[in-house]
Amino acid sequence: EDQVTQSPEALRLQEGESSSLNCSYTVSGLRGLFWYRQDPGKGPEFLFTLYSAGEEKEKERLKATLTKKESFLHITAPKPEDSATYLCAVHSSGSRLTFGEGTQLTVNP
Amino acid sequence: DGGITQSPKYLFRKEGQNVTLSCEQNLNHDAMYWYRQDPGQGLRLIYYSQIVNDFQKGDIAEGYSVSREKKESFPLTVTSAQKNPTAFYLCASSIITDGQPQHFGDGTRLSIL
Numbered sequence: 711e712d713q714v715t716q717s718p719e720a721l722r723l724q725e726g727e728s729s730s731l732n733c734s735y736t737v738s739g740l741r742g743l744f745w746y747r748q749d750p751g752k753g754p755e756f757l758f759t760l761y762s763a764g765e766e767k768e769k770e771r772l773k774a775t776l777t778k779k780e781s782f783l784h785i786t787a788p789k790p791e792d793s794a795t796y797l798c799a800v801h802s803s804g805s806r807l808t809f810g811e812g813t814q815l816t817v818n819p
Numbered sequence: 820d821g822g823i824t825q826s827p828k829y830l831f832r833k834e835g836q837n838v839t840l841s842c843e844q845n846l847n848h849d850a851m852y853w854y855r856q857d858p859g860q861g862l863r864l865i866y867y868s869q870i871v872n873d874f875q876k877g878d879i880a881e882g883y884s885v886s887r888e889k890k891e892s893f894p895l896t897v898t899s900a901q902k903n904p905t906a907f908y909l910c911a912s913s914i915i916t917d918g919q920p921q922h923f924g925d926g927t928r929l930s931i932l
Contacts, residue, residue: 753926755923
């Protein structure tokens with residue numbers, strides 16, 4: 711059974727204080743790892759797909775990396791508008807995704 | 820603009836009542852999904868469909884039903900058999916190809932009166 715664990719559950723940062731979110735996964739054969747951003751009362755917004763170990767993707771202040779066992783979402787010099795819950799999901803078979811419980815990020819001005 | 824539209828945004832259910840949540844997409848995606856989101860539990864899959872007139876149970880299908888009569892539409896009915904229906908319901912769609920992301924609507928929040 712596929713498993714996804716995200717840490718920490720919650721993270722508070724000061725504006726400009728860089729940090730990383732972790733997504734550890736156990737799957738039988740990874741076909742893709744996805745990062746999403748979810749604002750309160752909204753649906754998840756797709757950010758990145760990573761397919762193989764060593765791959766990296768960047769978008770503005772966010773950078774996602776992938777190893778064989780985990781993925782990191784690095785946030786460089788965050789701003790208050792980066793506050794959200796970040797979700798990680800893996801795709802291993804069929805078209806189903808397995809989601810982690812998310813990391814709630816708060817960036818204080 | 821292409822996207823997924825869920826309605827209504829808020830819904831209230833009385834005891835013994837069935838309610839239906841709407842999900843429409845204009846992305847021309849073959850696959851559609853329904854998730855339930857509860858605080859601290861992440862997204863759990865209720866039902867999914869990869870083609871018109873076919874659907875499969877997810878991890879928590881009991882008390883729910885779906886139909887897929889059109890490619891664009893995948894309504895979810897929360898039946899009176901679902902004893903704890905209060906949650907945030909999310910609909911998603913995707914291309915059926917390995918490693919393709921799912922795209923989500925903005926959800927329906929269901930509460931019990």
